[in-house]
Amino acid sequence: MSADIFENINPRDKRTEGEEKLLNVLKNSPRFDGWTVFEQPHIDSIKPDFILLNPKKGIIIIEVKDWNLCLGTYESGGYIRGTDGRLHKKDPVEQVETYKNCILKSDLNNSEDFVSNNSDYYGC
Structure with missing residues (x-):
């Protein structure tokens, strides 16, 4: 089993050398088995370099600098x-803090919408 990786397919979002190296590590290291990796996901108005998700371990936001x-x-x-x-x-x-806050705000807004539209949902 390996990480599920969703690579950015936008040709205008070129990878830096550091992003390429990290992506290869994420693809080839068994340490990331069970993780879902998103490369340069567009979330509202932000675009972190990588977001890693694991339901048992949490979320990692990575900003790569070369x-x-x-x-x-x-x-x-x-x-x-x-x-x-x-x-x-x-x-x-600071970039990662901004990404984290934006993701949390988006997630909380979506949860509130879900709860208000689903009467059998007990909490969030």
């Missing part, structure tokens, strides 16, 4: 110096 932190373009706190010389925030931890 950063070489030895280069001078990276600053502490998740900032990148752009070609315009300005610092841009690219903190993967």
Whole structure:
């Protein structure tokens, strides 16, 4: 048994080298047996790199960065110096927090709709 992987088929969403490496690990490692993997799923207005689901273990949200932190373009706190010389925030931890909050909000809204439309549903 291996992970069920739903790869992104949109040709405009190119994989980075790091995303390609992680996808190969997810495909070939027995550690992910029983997991369902979604590559770059579009959820409302967000698009995390990977979401892994396992009914017995939970949810993992992964944001892949192909950063070489030895280069001078990276600053502490998740900032990148752009070609315009300005610092841009690219903190993967904040990105994952945003994804998590959006997914939870979407799930709670869907649960409320389900409960209000199904009188025999006892709780959520």
